Amino acid sequence: MNTTVEQSVRALLDERLALGGFSGAAVAVSVDGETVVELEVGVKASVDANGDRVGADAGEPVTRDTRFDLASVTKLASAHTILSLVRDGALDLDEPLGVKLPAYRAGAKKQVTLRHLLTHTSGLPASWHGWEQPLLDHLAHRPADAPPLAATPFDDREALLAGLLETPLASAPGEHFRYSDAGYNTAMALAESVTGVPWERLVTERTLRPLGLEADLAFGAPAEASVATEYDTRFGRGLLRGVVHDETAWVFGGRGASAGLFGTAAGLLALAEALRVGGGEILGEWMWAPQLGRMLGAGRERDTPSGYDHSLGPRIGQLNMMGRNGWNVRGHTGFTGTSLQTDRDAGISIALLTNRVHPSRHGAGISGLRGMLADAVYVATGRADPEAMKNPLPPELW
Structure with missing residues (x-):
């Protein structure tokens, strides 16, 4: 382990832990394919199943085997899965979805392609909420003393997917970049429909x-092996531990394209390294090449909320998470406080896992941590660009 890098990373994590940004965190860093840092801080949960505070001396420490809810970092595995079907000829990136999905055969939806979905340029809204009112109605008929919902009350996945596919567009395809969980879950519905x-x-x-x-990333995880995320009161789910935080993915049985995977820091770092090393069309080209200029028109390559480009899956150059050396870095964030990034030029990959939504999504958070962590790693490894480091770090949006 590189002592200088570890000290820099640990100092940042300890500071945020003390401020209440999360109860636990894990980080793994590799340089030129060699893991130089693997460290963990904090405990798996700061409240118990009743929502009561756990004493500092009674908490379960985060270990190397601890699983975290990856949230939207799941989209990178989802993109790879979808693109493997493209590689094998089962799907086509530029074929209108309506060729295979009847719900996309009318109006502007006739123009939507798989490439639109994977680059968030389909015109779909950010989320699909068709499950929300039925869930609230279900909760209204449950006894007041009923235990928390351990699993989705909906057992008809096909009906849920049909509802998702009826989602109207919020804008014309290719008109705007709009980050969309609904788009990735639509790609999932397409893949399931085509393959069965x-x-x-x-x-x-x-x-x-x-x-x-497979040993380090999976849908869901044993509660005892996982950090807790939110203590949910709105949807009657109680303390979420080993169960996906994202409500839409949960409604789909915990198996979504937008969220659902749990993993260790080492597992997430291995995914980052697979993308860095590349090889083959999927990792070597499709998940690396910029796409927004093609999808939105020349000159709009970084026409996104925080000025990043996008490939078929990863974000490109999102400086507020990738740091001041991140213009050519690929990666993704997750709402629960996770992120992955990898840099082919510098040979650096970073996996950050926290439970910043524990016990509430409205807590202290991890504002700025991702970018500062990246900066610290680049400086400690001697691979930072001195000119880039003179620039102010853009504010963290998550």
């Missing part, structure tokens, strides 16, 4: 197993 194979099996067989990630 459940999403979890597709991701396992086409991404996790071939990339050697």
